[in-house]
Amino acid sequence: MSNQPASEKQRTYARVEYEKVGRLRFLGHLDVATAFDRALRRAKLPVAYSKGFHPRAKLTFVRPLPVGVAGLHELCGVDLAEDIDSAAVGKRLHKQLPRGLNLLSAQVLPRQKRSPFADLNQVDYAIDIDPDKVGADELAKAVRDFLERDSINIRRETKSSLCTVDIRPGTHKLAVASSQELQLQMSLSLAQDDLVKPAEVLQVLGRLTGHTSLPVKLITRVKLYVA
Amino acid sequence: MLPERVLAEVQGPARYLGGEYNAVVKDPAQVRIHFALCYPDVYEIGMSHLGSQILYHVINSRPEAVCERVFYPQADAVELMRQRGLLLSGLETGQPLVDFDIVGITLQYELTYTTVLAMLELGGVAIRSDQRQPGEPLVLGGGVCTCNPEPLAGFFDAFLIGEGEEAVGEILNTYDRWQQDHPNRETRSSSDREELLRELAAIPGLYVPSLYEPEESGEGLLIPRPAAPEARPTVKRRIVEDFAHAAIPKAPVVPWTEIVHDRGQIEIARGCTRGCRFCQAGIFYRPTRERSVETIREAATQIIANTGFDEISLAALNCPDHNCINEIIDGLHEDLSGQRVSIGLPSLRIDNFSIELAEKVQRVRKAGLTLAPEAGSQRLRDVINKGVTDQDLRNATEAAFEAGWETIKLYFMIGLPTETDQDILAIADLLEQVAQIGRAKLGRRRRHLQINVSLATLIPKPHTPFQWLQVSDPAELSRKQDLLRQRLNKQKEFKLSYPDSQSMLVESLLSRGDRSLGPIIEQVYAEGGVLEAWHENFSYARWEQAFAAVGKDLATEAQRQWNLNQQLPWDHIDLGVSRQFLQREYARAQQGLATPDCRVAGCHGCGLEELLPCPAMMGTLQPPRGG
Numbered sequence: 001m002s003n004q005p006a007s008e009k010q011r012t013y014a015r016v017e018y019e020k021v022g023r024l025r026f027l028g029h030l031d032v033a034t035a036f037d038r039a040l041r042r043a044k045l046p047v048a049y050s051k052g053f054h055p056r057a058k059l060t061f062v063r064p065l066p067v068g069v070a071g072l073h074e075l076c077g078v079d080l081a082e083d084i085d086s087a088a089v090g091k092r093l094h095k096q097l098p099r100g101l102n103l104l105s106a107q108v109l110p111r112q113k114r115s116p117f118a119d120l121n122q123v124d125y126a127i128d129i130d131p132d133k134v135g136a137d138e139l140a141k142a143v144r145d146f147l148e149r150d151s152i153n154i155r156r157e158t159k160s161s162l163c164t165v166d167i168r169p170g171t172h173k174l175a176v177a178s179s180q181e182l183q184l185q186m187s188l189s190l191a192q193d194d195l196v197k198p199a200e201v202l203q204v205l206g207r208l209t210g211h212t213s214l215p216v217k218l219i220t221r222v223k224l225y226v227a
Numbered sequence: 228m229l230p231e232r233v234l235a236e237v238q239g240p241a242r243y244l245g246g247e248y249n250a251v252v253k254d255p256a257q258v259r260i261h262f263a264l265c266y267p268d269v270y271e272i273g274m275s276h277l278g279s280q281i282l283y284h285v286i287n288s289r290p291e292a293v294c295e296r297v298f299y300p301q302a303d304a305v306e307l308m309r310q311r312g313l314l315l316s317g318l319e320t321g322q323p324l325v326d327f328d329i330v331g332i333t334l335q336y337e338l339t340y341t342t343v344l345a346m347l348e349l350g351g352v353a354i355r356s357d358q359r360q361p362g363e364p365l366v367l368g369g370g371v372c373t374c375n376p377e378p379l380a381g382f383f384d385a386f387l388i389g390e391g392e393e394a395v396g397e398i399l400n401t402y403d404r405w406q407q408d409h410p411n412r413e414t415r416s417s418s419d420r421e422e423l424l425r426e427l428a429a430i431p432g433l434y435v436p437s438l439y440e441p442e443e444s445g446e447g448l449l450i451p452r453p454a455a456p457e458a459r460p461t462v463k464r465r466i467v468e469d470f471a472h473a474a475i476p477k478a479p480v481v482p483w484t485e486i487v488h489d490r491g492q493i494e495i496a497r498g499c500t501r502g503c504r505f506c507q508a509g510i511f512y513r514p515t516r517e518r519s520v521e522t523i524r525e526a527a528t529q530i531i532a533n534t535g536f537d538e539i540s541l542a543a544l545n546c547p548d549h550n551c552i553n554e555i556i557d558g559l560h561e562d563l564s565g566q567r568v569s570i571g572l573p574s575l576r577i578d579n580f581s582i583e584l585a586e587k588v589q590r591v592r593k594a595g596l597t598l599a600p601e602a603g604s605q606r607l608r609d610v611i612n613k614g615v616t617d618q619d620l621r622n623a624t625e626a627a628f629e630a631g632w633e634t635i636k637l638y639f640m641i642g643l644p645t646e647t648d649q650d651i652l653a654i655a656d657l658l659e660q661v662a663q664i665g666r667a668k669l670g671r672r673r674r675h676l677q678i679n680v681s682l683a684t685l686i687p688k689p690h691t692p693f694q695w696l697q698v699s700d701p702a703e704l705s706r707k708q709d710l711l712r713q714r715l716n717k718q719k720e721f722k723l724s725y726p727d728s729q730s731m732l733v734e735s736l737l738s739r740g741d742r743s744l745g746p747i748i749e750q751v752y753a754e755g756g757v758l759e760a761w762h763e764n765f766s767y768a769r770w771e772q773a774f775a776a777v778g779k780d781l782a783t784e785a786q787r788q789w790n791l792n793q794q795l796p797w798d799h800i801d802l803g804v805s806r807q808f809l810q811r812e813y814a815r816a817q818q819g820l821a822t823p824d825c826r827v828a829g830c831h832g833c834g835l836e837e838l839l840p841c842p843a844m845m846g847t848l849q850p851p852r853g854g
Contacts, residue, residue: 024246026240026241031483031485035248035483038534041567041568042533042534055567099246
């Protein structure tokens with residue numbers, strides 16, 4: 001077999017940065033993973049596979065993107081079974097990813113025990129709001145109200161419980177963009193103890209503007225990073 | 228293909244995205260014929276259909292034509308489309324069905340008939356062919372249900388009987404010529420359209436139902452009679468003679484979301500010489516033709532390279548019958564296992580499933596294993612001409628458990644002619660033997676043993692030796708199902724499943740129906756019947772009411788008696804297998820006599836030998852192993 005496992009010290013993974021845009025934002029997370037699995041096989045890259053009866057390419061995705069949300073800098077870690085340079089990974093994968101899942105960069109890095117994306121603790125969102133239904137001034141005022149508060153408690157339902165959480169500390173940035181489109185920009189925490197979801201911020205802003213919910217046209221996850 | 232604003236509101240939007248990897252999009256200005264290839268079921272089912280993949284490839288290979296895929300949306304999407312006035316459209320460019328030149332609909336099972344009407348209507352095309360405007364698309368049917376197209380005769384402009392990959396090119400040529408004479412859709416007259424239909428009727432295998440007038444037979448069935456000079460007394464089935472070199476879709480569309488057969492498929496052989504008397508496919512795909520090991524290996528490698536699928540499935544009516552099955556599996560394994568690609572086999576006969584074969588398939592990954600003994604007793608297996616023995620099943624299951632399978636699926640059929648309770652109990656006996664083998668072979672893993680038993684019901688199909696059988700009484704079928712269920716109830720290894728006998732009745736009526744069924748199908752559709760192959764969408768009451776509306780009783784109609792010499796609504800469809808052969812096979816069934824495989828025993832004179840050089844007779848096919 002051609003895919004000899006690399007020795008313990010040399011183990012690498014490809015850190016693949018891509019965008020998920022246009023109609024493809026309606027692809028579910030599992031379908032994205034399958035699309036990657038197939039693109040990698042078409043690209044004939046030396047991917048590491050899981051063991052057992054149903055071997056799968058060992059892929060690590062950062063926080064699944066909900067159906068309908070676009071992503072401009074999404075990340076996927078591909079465990080490699082053989083040494084290959086970053087340029088070759090990029091070149092071969094670029095040709096094979098379907099349009100809408102577009103490759104931005106690929107970098108071969110040493111593999112570590114923990115998930116390659118464990119350190120990411122902050123995320124930027126850009127959210128297009130329908131300007132015919134909410135005025136820019138009205139939205140800007142709601143944002144000011146939001147930012148002026150020291151704490152904003154909301155109720156969050158998880159699989160097992162319903163609890164009250166404060167989303168203010170984890171909302172690091174919130175602004176209305178000044179371009180011709182009406183757009184909310186926000187930087188939110190991804191950390192376990194002050195995690196904030198964009199839908200929660202939208203819900204509070206909706207309440208502050210007096211609308212039950214904001215007329216959202218498009219949610220875009222711009223970037224995940226270490227703050 | 229749905230617009231983005233609708234995608235945001237539907238369940239499972241991936242199936243309406245379009246733009247899949249390998250989907251073919253051509254510049255509409257550069258092609259003259261726009262062909263919509265419709266599968267009257269949902270994306271997950273239609274995308275799995277190999278025949279559609281072949282035609283998609285063949286049509287798109289032609290520079291003057293483009294083929295788009297169309298599937299029927301789920302109920303939530305249909306509702307939104309109706310609310311917003313959106314028409315059903317092709318997945319490649321979103322062009323509405325009504326704007327295509329040709330709408331081709333594949334007919335694979337009878338319970339899709341109402342969905343055929345739903346697709347036309349949602350696509351803006353008139354349902355009845357006689358109500359279609361001259362500028363509307365040509366509506367063309369194909370697929371195994373064209374064995375008897377009569378129930379759908381009023382909805383289709385033409386049917387292609389038999390294999391499509393060569394005939395579709397001739398249809399496109401004829402259409403292209405006609406279109407050049409009548410380039411403007413808006414100004415076409417109904418006589419222009421009739422001219423097209425008459426020209427199509429000249430193509431071998433094309434049946435244009437409007438050129439035939441139904442005439443009532445002594446038994447009260449409508450028999451179509453030629454009513455135009457172009458209407459031939461019989462329409463002969465198209466057969467691809469050079470199957471070995473016929474087109475293979477090597478870059479099939481890669482689905483966005485999980486479909487039923489989520490893998491590459493390579494057709495290794497077409498046809499089957501075994502001669503099971505219930506099997507319509509066994510007649511419809513005669514003669515048996517094979518592809519070479521080299522062709523198969525090369526195609527499989529390309530399919531994987533072009534799609535990235537992690538499994539390739541061999542397609543044939545019975546894969547182990549291929550003369551070189553071992554070489555195929557060894558070769559594919561050699562070519563593909565390095566890429567972690569597994570090899571799948573569909574349901575198998577049990578007489579030539581060996582340990583060797585089991586181990587070969589098992590090497591890469593454990594896919595499901597399905598075996599088809601069909602009947603419990605040897606006597607009944609001889610009646611249906613399933614030439615296998617209890618020992619074959621014991622050997623096959625032993626091989627499977629030995630090779631590591633813990634779950635196997637077994638197909639049986641009930642409602643067979645001459646069947647008694649003894650035969651039903653024989654299924655239980657056989658299953659118990661299989662379970663014993665399983666327990667012994669699995670040893671400490673025996674608690675994982677699972678035997679899934681699928682208990683289908685015989686539906687007598689046109690052009691089979693069983694076409695004259697009366698269909699079983701549903702109450703009697705339920706009693707037999709219960710009988711088996713009670714016998715198996717105590718053992719947790721068995722999981723028994725069977726279809727409901729009411730949809731079986733409707734399916735049998737549609738399969739052997741005449742033109743009088745057209746208005747009934749239309750009525751069921753009008754009352755909301757759609758996607759009826761899905762259990763939750765099927766309503767027996769709706770069918771009963773539609774029959775009642777034309778003064779008929781569904782149950783009485785279903786229990787119709789047939790006699791060997793009567794005229795049949797599908798007599799004008801000539802599959803190449805003679806009535807004499809079918810009658811002989813019917814008689815042998817009643818006597819419990821098996822008819823051996825013609826590869827082994829020599830020609831039985833099914834009629835095909837008069838049409839073409841039959842590969843089984845030419846010595847190019849060897850008798851299958853084991854059988």
